[in-house]
Amino acid sequence: MRTKHVLLIEDEPHIAEAIRFLLGRDGWGVRHLTEGADLVARLAEQPVDVVVLDLMLPGRSGLEILAELRADPATAALPVLMLTARGQARDREAAERAGATGFLAKPFANADLVATLNALLPPEALDAAQSGATG
Structure with missing residues (x-):
């Protein structure tokens, strides 16, 4: 079976480990x-099906990183799930304006994360994962 690939950009080690285990x-x-x-160069070297991106990161915000992804033709259509501890409507709207494909506020239910990511998979990735293709 082809593995579904996600790139998780999260600075909190405990959250990252929990998400890695769950997924x-x-x-x-x-x-x-x-x-x-x-990030764009790293994705060119090792493509993924979906990016999970924390909104609040040290150095550059998730919104700045998302803008970079959307500005590059190679990653412009890549599904991006924005995670944030700040779940106010304005944060969701800012993420949507920046081009986020999905949005989850922390804390989130494990089932919601998995279901959201599976729903964000491009059809060809989902087909390959379900058909048992290698990859």
Whole structure:
């Protein structure tokens, strides 16, 4: 079976480890970064199906990183799930304006994270994961 691949950009180690464990149980291959420097170049080297991006990161915000992803033709259509401890409507609206594909406020239910990521999978990735193709 082809593994679904996600890049998690989360600076909080306990949250990152919990997400990695949860997604690994659901068949996802998880790469983790604590910040988004050189993200577009890293994605060119190792593409993923979905990015999970924390809104509040040291150095550069998730919104700045998302803007960089959307500005590059190679990553402009890549699904991005924005996570934030700040779940106010204005945060959701800012993420949507920046091009986030999905949004979850922390704390979130484990099932919600898995369901949201599976829903964000591009059809070709979902088809390959379900058909047992290798990858």
